Amino acid sequence: MTGRPGDGPRPAPAARALAAPRPRVHPAAPLQVDVLLDGLTHPGRGLHTGQLHWRLHGPFDAERFTRAWQTVTDQEAVLRTALAPAPPGPGLPGFAVHPAAGPLIVRHRAGGATWEALLAAERMREFDLTRPDPLRIALLEESDGSTRVLLTYHRAFLDPAGADHLVRSFHRVHAAPGRPRGGERRPDLRDHLQWIGSRDPAPARAYWADAAPPAGSATLPAGDRGRPTHQRGHGRTRQRLTPAEAARLRAWAAARGAAESTALQAVWTLLLYRAHGGPGPLPVAFAAAVSGRGIPLDGADRLPGPLLGALPVAVEVRPGATLSALLADLTGRAVDLAAYEWVSAGQVHRWSGRDPYEPLTASVLTFLPPQEPRAPADPAVPFPQAAGADRESAGASDAGASDAGASDAGASDAGPVEAWEAYTGTPLALTARHDADGGLLLTLVHDRTRIADGDAHEILWQTTRLLHHLPAEAGPGTTVAEALRALDGIPVPLAAPRPDPAPRTLRPAAAPDSGLVCLLRPPGAPEDCYDGLARRGRGRRALLSVAPGATAALTALAPALAAGVPVVLGGYPEVEGLAHEVARRVAAHGWSRPPVAVAATGRDLAGALTAAGRKRIKPYSSGS
Template identity: 65%
Template sequence: MSPAPGDRPPLSAARAAAPRPRTLPAAPLQLDVLLDGLTHPGRGLHAEQLHWRRPGPLDLERFARAWQTVTDQEAVLRTGLAEPAPGARPGFAVHPYAAPRITRHRPDGAGPEAWDALLAAERKREFDLTRPGPLRIALLDEADGGTRVLLTYHRALLDRVGAGHLVRSFHRAYAADGRPRGGERRPDLRDHLQWVGSRDLAPARAYWSRAAPPAGSVTLPALDRGPTHQRGHGRTRQRLTPAEAGRLRAWAALLGAAESTALHAVWALLLYRAGGGGPGGAAVPVAFSAAVSGRGIPLEGAGELPGPLGNALPVAVEVRADVTVAELLGELGGRAVDLAAYEWVSAGQIRGWAPGSPVTESVLAFLQPEGGGRAGAAPWPGSGPRTRPHPQPPPEPGLPDGEGELVGACSGVPVAVSARHDRDGGLTLTAVHDRTRFTDGDAAELLWQTALLLRRLPSEAGPSTTVGEALTPLHGAPLPRVAPDPVPAARTLRPAAAAGAGRVCLLPPPGAAEDCYDRFALRYPGAPELVTTAPTAAAALAALAPALAAGEPVALGGHPGAAELAHEVARRIGAYGWSTPPVLAAGSDRALARALANLG
């Protein structure tokens, strides 16, 4: 492995003396992504990938020049987390200069195993978001002289659509031998953050206060089970043939719906089934999240803007056995239209506006066809709710139609399902699951049932077919099982004395009893909320996440044996854009109380 030209060049005196970049507050959606990555250490979440194969010898100098040109023109590639101000939530700063991060790998045997290992290693390697640039480039030489190009990017600053725009810009720059063509792209990330920050939240708050999932909603299409004793993420796939995909598209259109709405309806049926629904049963509230592009906003040029606009918003609906599938499709289609007005709103904001609303635990996405289609092509039929068209310039001669193959990111949700038409017209379904919640077998069963309904409904469900009748193909099929969240919830020792007072997490030393701070909590007179957790980084981070999301002060403390873990947690919080919280360690309850009192 060796660094390629353009990786970490020395800063010139002019660059070193450049004015400090302006800091803009992170958008609520970015805060959600940062919190999700922060609270799941060691999981490599929100790292998405695009890759393609380049035949023949690669001119590495020209390759690096082309990416430097793109970096100079695209603000997002020069952006990193800003130095946090005390008590402030994360912000981002666009720097005047950054270099592309390019690494060349020359394995002993450049076979499929080497490529798979590189994909996994790059995906699991965490980003240093304090350093400008959310994109890493890895090159893998092959025995026949070709090169595999792998882009790994972080979704706090880039989504799959934005990454595709960058790849097309790179191809144009490479064809021009890296010579700049025009200046910086505008609008850019700064314009988007300013646009989001200027929104009037009152209409969104009013809508989501009534449209958020109600308490008690079924959020996973599975029954409870014990721990899986597995780790990491898994992927499983099902495919509808071109003929099956064509029938699904025609059936959905006949009932006035898009293919994406048909996928939503099938998932709602599975959630209803897991919630105990049956013929003659009462209504079952179900909830999931639906992916939206985030580019239907009234910001000129948003369609071509590389940034973190992609989003997933909650969808809530009540399902009854006697409702027809056509009515369910119509209701879900209406929800999709409503979401189009709020693509910029984050799930964290929604939970703040609707206290008690459950967290949705699955995400559904209908992606662009494989290869992305040619620039300027019409949207793929059924790919989602209609939004404003975003015309693009025609492709230049000699450039590829698509921007590469996608490897979707893992996130903190237990299961995410994406659908994508392949080059032959078939429909590929991919489920990415958290193995601590779903075993590979349960995830495969869940996706198989999803595909089965998508195959059978077009031939068996007419305008008058009810939900109960639509589930007939699953009679006798097992219900998948899901394990509880393995990270234990924090235990509140004492509530805060006032709203916004913050939270202090007390970590037990190794081997200490769970109630080792109970007596201290009765005597400590301070204002912050006191909580305690299991002595793990994941548990402590999950305990502090609500206060971090609200911008409240946090601190970590405990007896000396817990100091090492507390410092590890504090460093991670600082690495994700928040102020590094104070760590207070004392050998006695009295000394710990004095230390907390000194926090002010």
């Protein structure tokens, strides 16, 4: 049986939202644009859906649980945020902060769904980004009387650190006796956007024009398979270093002036070189996660939002160079990245001058801090703070305060919070985090269309083998080539080629902001079926021809959508249904719905495309 706690309707604030003042709209942050584009160009359920879960022991008070989450929702603007309706014409998506919303809570009774089935179902259930529900809460009653709590959130609104801050705020409110008080938290994402808007982008643009990975860099720790994997979706594999092994790795890196995260990057760099290198030097590239919270904005370290990004790291690997030199090189790159945590990967790609359809990297490494302690069962005990942690910012600092004399009926003992990393369009995503015992847990998420399950397992096993081997065997003078001898005789994993061919450029744009016309080839049609259109006129917009399929079309549109320039979809009548499907998907991710032009002849199609590019585009609505 499923239903909301108490089997009642959504709390009153959501109902009052219809009569409330109009929501406040702000433009999408660069990182949000990246997430929306990644979800747009990689259709599939479960992308950018993160999860946190924990167990509540003891009596469960549904009313108190709901009231605590309502308090957090009232205080946190991000929980009242949704995609704003797209205005007519070109431009970037906007987000609307609604004045009121209610937590979306579903309760599953004991004996119903299994925990594993609930995790998978919530992860694969699509978010409606136009509703202020960026976080869903599912409750599962257990036969022993405990209650499992599952939070599922979308990365366009929250990152793991932001979700973790919300859980801490909930525990603080839930543990406090009486009626909580406190206003809306500041800073929020709007303050972060204002801070970004005050930055001069010129230094960042100049840096990344030079520091972006060069063409031809090795980006996957796997050789060319030359054939598809015949697998779909995403996979996940894990390995663990014991506490003693993790401590030895940390000491080995520190002796060379590097962090533990840098040692992991060095091992990944070795695997990239091994998969593609020869006897000489080779540039390699991967993305390294940056928190986005190490910026000089007061309260940014506690700001719930999508601040976690990933920036490219490019190094040249020389087989005769020492590991100490490689670690020093990577440490220097980490220092450089710290100055640009507010920059998104999409901006870096545009500033790099590289082909917009050629990814700069194909893997991302994330080293997360250890989980902090949770709220105690006894609300009289102060909420535990991490060493050196500040109090909550003004406006939300009293979230855990209460009126004196109130009772504490219904408090539960909260177990440790566990995380489930979100799937993305990146072929490989490696996350490292210390567990409660001090061991180092490595989780590799892979796109199964590019990396088969067996190859992903082999990549992570080789990563772990080098993390074991280097602290025990590598001395100050050990070279890259010598370090890789630990993998002698072990096959190089394989990767499948990218499934969709790059679009054919029939005509370049007359200017960067001229726009794009994307022509969808009918199934079975020759690649040159639209070449006559390019010869027929001198239009200002770029003219592309793409393979039949939604993914190929959306990938072709992505650079123009990222730049906020106008786009038109078109082709012969056989692709009309596909074109409208692509247009609907674009609109569902916050952009204005692009016009579609189809005609049976080249002459008529040219005229239809011209007319479509001139007409005013109506805002897309889900009812159209």
